[in-house]
Amino acid sequence: MATIGQGADWEELRELVRGGIPVMYRNKIWQEASGAYDMRQPGYYRELLSRQPPEECQCWGDIELDLHRTFPTNVLFSPGGQGIEKLKNILLAYSIHNPLVGYCQGMNLLAGTLLLTNNTEEESFWILVSMLGRRMPEDYFTQQLLSPQADQRVLKELVQEIMPRLSLHFQEMHVDLTAVTFSWFLTLFTDCLPVETLLRVWDVFFVEGMMVVFKIAVAILWMNEKEILKCRNGAAVYCYMKQMTLVMHQADKLMKVSKENTKQALPKQMLHFFHTNLTSLTPLPHCF
Amino acid sequence: MAHTYDFLLKFLITGDSGTGKSCLLHQFVENKFKEGATHTIGVEFGSRIVTIGKNQVKLQIVSCDSAGQERFRSVTRSYYRGAAGALLVYDISNRNSFTSIAKWIADARKLAGADIALMLVGNKLDLEDREVSYLEASRFAQENEMTFLETSALTGEGVEETFLKCGRAILTKIETGQVDPERPGSGIQYGDSSLRRISQKSRPARQKSLCC
Numbered sequence: 001m002a003t004i005g006q007g008a009d010w011e012e013l014r015e016l017v018r019g020g021i022p023v024m025y026r027n028k029i030w031q032e033a034s035g036a037y038d039m040r041q042p043g044y045y046r047e048l049l050s051r052q053p054p055e056e057c058q059c060w061g062d063i064e065l066d067l068h069r070t071f072p073t074n075v076l077f078s079p080g081g082q083g084i085e086k087l088k089n090i091l092l093a094y095s096i097h098n099p100l101v102g103y104c105q106g107m108n109l110l111a112g113t114l115l116l117t118n119n120t121e122e123e124s125f126w127i128l129v130s131m132l133g134r135r136m137p138e139d140y141f142t143q144q145l146l147s148p149q150a151d152q153r154v155l156k157e158l159v160q161e162i163m164p165r166l167s168l169h170f171q172e173m174h175v176d177l178t179a180v181t182f183s184w185f186l187t188l189f190t191d192c193l194p195v196e197t198l199l200r201v202w203d204v205f206f207v208e209g210m211m212v213v214f215k216i217a218v219a220i221l222w223m224n225e226k227e228i229l230k231c232r233n234g235a236a237v238y239c240y241m242k243q244m245t246l247v248m249h250q251a252d253k254l255m256k257v258s259k260e261n262t263k264q265a266l267p268k269q270m271l272h273f274f275h276t277n278l279t280s281l282t283p284l285p286h287c288f
Numbered sequence: 289m290a291h292t293y294d295f296l297l298k299f300l301i302t303g304d305s306g307t308g309k310s311c312l313l314h315q316f317v318e319n320k321f322k323e324g325a326t327h328t329i330g331v332e333f334g335s336r337i338v339t340i341g342k343n344q345v346k347l348q349i350v351s352c353d354s355a356g357q358e359r360f361r362s363v364t365r366s367y368y369r370g371a372a373g374a375l376l377v378y379d380i381s382n383r384n385s386f387t388s389i390a391k392w393i394a395d396a397r398k399l400a401g402a403d404i405a406l407m408l409v410g411n412k413l414d415l416e417d418r419e420v421s422y423l424e425a426s427r428f429a430q431e432n433e434m435t436f437l438e439t440s441a442l443t444g445e446g447v448e449e450t451f452l453k454c455g456r457a458i459l460t461k462i463e464t465g466q467v468d469p470e471r472p473g474s475g476i477q478y479g480d481s482s483l484r485r486i487s488q489k490s491r492p493a494r495q496k497s498l499c500c
Contacts (some may be wrong), residue, residue, distance in 0.1 A: 062357060065306045069327040105305075105354050106329045144362045174370070179350070182363060183329035191328050233296070235335035235348040242333060 014207060018255050021203045027119045033206040035134045036126040045122045048093040059095040059103035063088065070108040076116060086121040087111055093125055094132075101132070104141040106183070109190040117199065135209050141186075148185050152178040155185075155217055162218060162261065166225050173234045180241045184217055192245035200251040212258075219258035220245060293337050293346040293479035295469070297458050299451070300367055300400075301349060302392055303377035304385040305356025308411040311441035312377065313351040316451050321442050328353050330360075331367060340455050346479060347455060361395070368399035372467070372475030373407070373454045380410040380438065383419040393432055400475075403467050405457040406434040409450055413440040 021029050031037050054060050067084050076083030090111045095103045110131065114124035132141060139147050156177055160167040170177055183191055189201055205212045221228070224244045231237040248254060301309045310332050314322035317334035332351045337344055350367050354360040368374070376392045378385040389408065396404055408429040410420060422438060429436030435453055439446035461467040462476065469476040 062305070066327070104359060105327075105357050109329070141359075143359050145359050146362075149363060176366065178363075179331050179333075179367065182331075186329050235296070235333070235346065238333040238348075239335065 014204075017203050017207045018259065020200050020251070026199070026203070027117055027123065030117070030119075030127055030202070030206050031123060034127050034130040036123070036130040039130050039133075040126045045093055045125050048096045049089055051096055054088070054092055057092055057095060058099070060092070062103050062105070063091045063095070063108075066091075066105060066108045070112045071116070074116065077112065083112070083115050086115055086124070089121055090115075090125045090128060094128055097129065098132070101141045104145075104186075106186040107132075107141065109187045113190050113198070113202070116195075135206065137210065145186075148182065149178075151185050151214075152182060155181060155214060158214065158218055159221060163221060163225055166221060166228060169229055170237070173231070173237050175234050175237045180238065181217055184220075184245075185213055188213065189216065189245070192242075194246065194249055197248050197251040197254060200255065204255070215258040216254065219254055219261065220248065222257055222261050223248075223254070293344040295343060295459070295462075296346045296348055296477040296479055297372045297455055298370055298475035299347055299349045299454060300371040300374040300396075301351040301377060302364070302374060302396070303356070303409075304379070304382075304388050305354075307356075307377045307379045307382070307385050308441045309351045309377050310353050312375070312409070312411060312439065312447060312450075313349055315441045315444050315447045316349070319444070321444075330354055331364065336451075338452060338455065340452060340459055343459065344479070345455050345459070347451060349451075365395065365399050368396060368404075370473045370475050371396075371400050371404060372458045373405035374400065375407045375409045375450065375454060376434070377409045377411050378420065378425075379412045379415075380420050380425075381412055381415045381417050386410075386420045386425065389428070393434075403461065404475075405454055405461060406432075407450060407454045407457075408432075408434045408436040410436070410438040411441055413438045413445055414442045 017029075017033075054063075057063075067088055068079070070087060071077045071083075074083070075081055077087070087108065091103055091107060094107065094111075095101075107128070111124060111128050114127050115121070119127060132138075137147050156167070159170075159177065169175075188205060189198055193201065201212070201216050224241070227244070228237060228240060231240050301313055303309055310327065311322045313332060313334045314320070317336050330353065332353055333349065334351070335346060335348045337346045339345070350371075352360075352364040352367060354364065374396045376389055376396065378389055380386075393406065396406060408425060410422075410425050425438075426436045435457060437446050437450045437453065439450055441447060458467070458476065462469055467474055467476070469478065
């Protein structure tokens with residue numbers, strides 16, 4: 001399946017996935033579509049973990065801090081839950097596997113979501129590796145987070161193109177869209193969408209890649225445009241936008257809107273925007 | 289009307305990871321401890337209208353939750369621009385978080401301007417294993433021209449007072465002319481009621497000029 005990239009079969013698969021992957025097939029299809037099956041090397045995961053004790057790991061402090069604040073109300077991750085140890089192992093293993101990236105906040109939510117969808121510890125690790133290396137640009141979580149920042153500029157341009165009134169409203173209310181949407185990109189909506197909608201978004205993400213994140217982001221804003229326009233000050237806009245995603249239970253509608261309203265506007269413009277924006281973002285001097 | 293206010297002041301909460309920034313925000317806005325919530329990436333928002341002196345003041349607060357991790361600094365630095373005040377938070381049971389405060393002061397003054405009202409906040413007052421004494425922190429605050437308070441986002445102790453003090457410090461800066469609310473990026477806006485007062489004042493003047 002991972003080798004199929006076009007043609008009628010591919011279109012059919014995309015259509016099916018947009019309708020939602022049945023729970024019993026979900027983790028298998030995620031592993032296949034993300035490329036995790038291909039990347040998997042037997043024994044490698046355990047070997048990574050046996051290299052050094054956690055405390056000697058460079059990222060240990062940051063990881064430890066986030067272990068107890070990742071889905072703490074879920075029984076798997078509440079104090080004493082079995083998920084915490086697994087989460088710790090996955091994040092440590094990843095930071096050793098890719099020392100250039102190490103650990104970045106947000107990965108805990110990605111790994112946690114993988115564990116919550118019935119993947120074993122090792123399966124979750126490989127999906128995470130393929131997500132961060134193949135489905136998302138390789139430099140997504142690197143030191144200064146330039147790539148996700150460039151994506152924010154692209155998103156703003158898209159909003160201006162597709163929803164000019166909303167874009168103007170943000171300007172007038174002194175609202176910085178990035179303040180709300182940055183985490184959508186970095187955590188793939190993990191910390192904002194209800195879980196049933198989130199999994200539907202991830203289904204499509206594993207098959208179609210990063211483009212889906214833009215499509216969903218635009219669709220969320222599109223579906224809430226009227227209400228956002230009613231907010232008469234910046235604080236009200238921020239508050240509305242923070243809670244609007246928490247109640248997006250209409251996954252089918254979100255999928256439909258994301259497919260339709262971006263059909264024309266998205267691919268061609270995005271590539272153009274992305275390239276101009278990434279080159280204009282230069283790494284910051286060391287002090288910042 | 290309940291929603292009118294004289295000023296809108298923009299605040300920022302920053303500090304190391306795990307110092308309780310979003311819990312402080314939650315305690316102030318919702319009046320309760322934020323329990324069992326997943327920490328968010330990026331920023332959190334909250335706002336509340338309070339009475340300071342004779343003014344109704346709306347505090348619009350941004351908590352930079354990921355600010356603690358170095359790689360997020362380039363992302364969160366944009367929120368300093370347009371902030372009238374900042375709470376720099378450390379954990380009284382974690383010396384490293386206190387040591388980092390010098391870095392947060394430098395960031396705030398450099399990015400928001402020298403006039404930003406800074407508050408040093410020692411959080412987690414409810415914990416017993418204190419690593420930073422009240423005396424040491426208050427001296428440090430004095431040397432760096434900041435107001436200092438200790439709080440517990442868990443019990444709510446000192447939280448209200450912290451935000452009110454920061455608001456009051458900004459209003460004083462406005463009264464003494466140290467900051468100009470009209471300057472773009474000052475982090476201060478006139479609210480509906482003060483706008484109304486201004487337009488009422490200006491109306492007779494305009495009529496007069498029309499007559500002439």
